[in-house]
Amino acid sequence: MIYxxxxxxxxxxxxxxxxxNLFSCRIDRELNLHDPRPIPNTSKELLNECKDYCNRFDTEIMNENTEDRKYKYFIITNKDNNFIGFVNFFSINKEKKQGEMGVTIGDKRYFRKGIAYTAINAVVKFIFENMDINRIYIETGETNKAALGLFDKLGFKKRGEYLEDDNFKFIIIEKLRSLESYN
Structure with missing residues (x-):
């Protein structure tokens, strides 16, 4: 489907x-600068990360039973169908009608060109119009000024913050479905 x-x-x-492409984004140090998750440093760590990611990809992302999928990916390509990045929607809680969003522009030639803004805007619209979701939230590191500024421009509002075990501070921002806009 084209969104x-x-x-x-x-x-x-x-x-x-x-x-x-998704795995390449996952292990790219620059793309994960604001994520406390460790990036593999050795061939053994890389191999283990790859095996783990591929297993999760098959069971949680591309599972034939859509009810077992834990992530929804919206792939961003250029006009020649070359990968640029993605928006993902995960931690979906059907009872609370909410989920978490992330965005990655994996092809660095497309940084600061408005693509993340356009993609998030389109995906948020799709989610609110086509899924039974009333809240989309983001959790990002306090030092991720680019993401915080981007989501602010898109109408997301700060709702809180918390510390991870290693004192990594996360900021929580959200956008609520405007019920009158999407009925």
Whole structure:
């Protein structure tokens, strides 16, 4: 399914072959600068991370039973269908009608070109219009000024913060579904 398309980008459903690009984003130090999760440093750590990620990809992301999927990926490509990045929606709680969102522009040539803004805007619209979701939230590190500024421009509001065990401070921001806009 195509969720959005203009002259420069397309946002489409996830395909099995996207696993390589998603994993590359996962282990890229620059892309994960504001994430406390450790990045593999040795070939053994890299191999273990790859095996773990591929297993989760098959069971939690591309599972044939859509009820068992724990993530929804919206893949961003350029007009030639080359991978740029993704928006993901996860930790979906159907009872609370909420889920967490993330965005990654994996192709650094597309940094600061408005693509994340366009993609998030399109995905938020899709989620609120097509899923039974009333709240989308983001948790990001307090030092991730680019993400905090981006989501602020998109109408997300700060709702709290918390510390991880290693004193990594997360900021929680959210956007609520405007019930009159999406009925």
């Amino acid at each position: 959005y398309e203009d002259d420069s980008i397309k946002i489409r459903d996830l395909l099995n072959e996207d696993v390589i």
